[in-house]
Amino acid sequence: MSRTAQQWMETPALPGSDYVDSQIYTDPHIFEEEQKLLKRATWKLACHESEIPELYDYRTLDHAGFSIIVTRSGDGNIRAFINACSHRSATILSEPAGNAKQWMCPFHNWTYDTEGNCTSITLPEGYEEAGVCKEKAGLREVRNGMKFGLVFINLDDDAPSFDEFFGDAFETLEDVMGAEPLEVFHHHKAMMNANWKTWHETNMEFYHEFLHYVNRNIAMSHKSYFERRLKLYPYGHGTVPPMQQTYERAGLKERTDKPLPGMSPSEFRIALLYPDTCILVRTTAIRIDTTTPISPNLTLVEQRGFGIKGEPEDVRNVRVRDHNQFWGPFGRNFPEDGNAVEIVEKNLRNGAAPYGIFARHEDLKCMDDALIRTFYDEWGKYMGRPAHNPTNVTL
Amino acid sequence: MSVSDDDIRNMLHETFLCLDAEDYDAYLELCGPEFRYRITAYSPELRKDQVWLDHDREGMTELFGNIQFHVRLPGKFFRHGHVYRIERDGNGSAKALTSMVLHYTEPEGDSRVFALCRYHDDIDLSTGTPLLASREVRLETRQLGTGSHIPM
Numbered sequence A: 001m002s003r004t005a006q007q008w009m010e011t012p013a014l015p016g017s018d019y020v021d022s023q024i025y026t027d028p029h030i031f032e033e034e035q036k037l038l039k040r041a042t043w044k045l046a047c048h049e050s051e052i053p054e055l056y057d058y059r060t061l062d063h064a065g066f067s068i069i070v071t072r073s074g075d076g077n078i079r080a081f082i083n084a085c086s087h088r089s090a091t092i093l094s095e096p097a098g099n100a101k102q103w104m105c106p107f108h109n110w111t112y113d114t115e116g117n118c119t120s121i122t123l124p125e126g127y128e129e130a131g132v133c134k135e136k137a138g139l140r141e142v143r144n145g146m147k148f149g150l151v152f153i154n155l156d157d158d159a160p161s162f163d164e165f166f167g168d169a170f171e172t173l174e175d176v177m178g179a180e181p182l183e184v185f186h187h188h189k190a191m192m193n194a195n196w197k198t199w200h201e202t203n204m205e206f207y208h209e210f211l212h213y214v215n216r217n218i219a220m221s222h223k224s225y226f227e228r229r230l231k232l233y234p235y236g237h238g239t240v241p242p243m244q245q246t247y248e249r250a251g252l253k254e255r256t257d258k259p260l261p262g263m264s265p266s267e268f269r270i271a272l273l274y275p276d277t278c279i280l281v282r283t284t285a286i287r288i289d290t291t292t293p294i295s296p297n298l299t300l301v302e303q304r305g306f307g308i309k310g311e312p313e314d315v316r317n318v319r320v321r322d323h324n325q326f327w328g329p330f331g332r333n334f335p336e337d338g339n340a341v342e343i344v345e346k347n348l349r350n351g352a353a354p355y356g357i358f359a360r361h362e363d364l365k366c367m368d369d370a371l372i373r374t375f376y377d378e379w380g381k382y383m384g385r386p387a388h389n390p391t392n393v394t395l
Numbered sequence B: 001m002s003v004s005d006d007d008i009r010n011m012l013h014e015t016f017l018c019l020d021a022e023d024y025d026a027y028l029e030l031c032g033p034e035f036r037y038r039i040t041a042y043s044p045e046l047r048k049d050q051v052w053l054d055h056d057r058e059g060m061t062e063l064f065g066n067i068q069f070h071v072r073l074p075g076k077f078f079r080h081g082h083v084y085r086i087e088r089d090g091n092g093s094a095k096a097l098t099s100m101v102l103h104y105t106e107p108e109g110d111s112r113v114f115a116l117c118r119y120h121d122d123i124d125l126s127t128g129t130p131l132l133a134s135r136e137v138r139l140e141t142r143q144l145g146t147g148s149h150i151p152m
């Protein structure tokens, strides 16, 4: 039976953890608080060390509204800084990547080294009376941690350590990504008309494999597919046990050639890192995606593809080909996920649909919504409000 | 029979029109048996070239055949291409450089620029009819929104 306006707007007759209020995707105030309380307090994938292989290489990125520099400093250590000049806040580096021993702010030419020291102030005599000097004008360093060469940053100096935060969340990938140094071969960004959480939800629930023509065939034809049990970790991370795919069912070649270390033919693994990073491994290639929220309904999705550093060209070509079959802007799956999140946002934008339901309970079998419920449980802790009732709150 | 630059240009224009019309059988008829199609882009983030799609004729046939099964962008693409340069090598083949703008029109009718790119085409002239031997789509635009199942 269809529902009246009143029935449609009624709070779902479900436990609070089984649904979310759509305002968490659309409310500008909630968005601002997410940036401050959640994004700036959690560990964020910034880049992979193979993007800064040489001394003095750097990458810049935007995170939670801040521009960030990640560099391989002259002493070989990886460091991160806020990309803002100590003088009057100008953005120091504007290229996405480069190599420089000294960084000069283009505004009044103060300079910095790759360890964050201010190395010169233009006409320093003028500051003598006020006591401003280069010794006190270093950059704001940002904590970083690394796993499998993936560089994560955290803007909150008081947040849990990298090791505590991630705990065992990488365990399912240890033999695959920890065996040999990796290298990024694919990087692309896609602006989605959607909230960042909607994108990440597509990574956290397998119910939507029905969306994907290829997945319907290659994954769900296996009974074992439905039997796998999700694993949840502290701080909101999750993994899905390895499973076999049957690519032939979608008219594709089985992935028997050039598997990554630890991967058996046509095997598939997934790890979800709170709050917005997803690692997928399909036998031969690795995809990692993460998001940069721009506004409540605009999200920059950033996707990388990985192979093994220094591998022969023919092996790399297989990885690139297999990566592109599903992922990247011309893959089979990526545009379908993009399409899905945009058709959700279209209805959320003006409040046409008040709630989202995550009420699948299947004893952690793979189409259980447990990963999303864990995600929103954590979200509630950071935000000081439950996702099912985010505006009726006294902080 | 010799192939004129106009013949080559007309064949290239036909490939644009076939893609606009999503008439992939007709598109493949304009391609040689060893046809190779690539989409590439330079990444300033990685400071490297990237390959985003690379298929032979068989791979393209399979990709075209699957478009109907995908949840895809519901609107239409219009290509606006200008063939800047045709260079013959004297051995029965030629190279052509086309500047291409892809516009995307939503089902509601509003259009936007989807991507800027250049086609680097190799053309086989040996049969007397110009055939597309390979096409590299070199993307200038790297942010393509949700992406596309339809080749550029």
Ligand code: FES
Pocket: A085, A086, A087, A088, A089, A090, A105, A106, A107, A108, A109, A110
């Ligand atoms: S703002 Fe950087 S030197 Fe003035």
Ligand SMILES: [Fe+2]
Pocket: A202, A208, A212, A333, A337
């Ligand atoms: Fe998906």
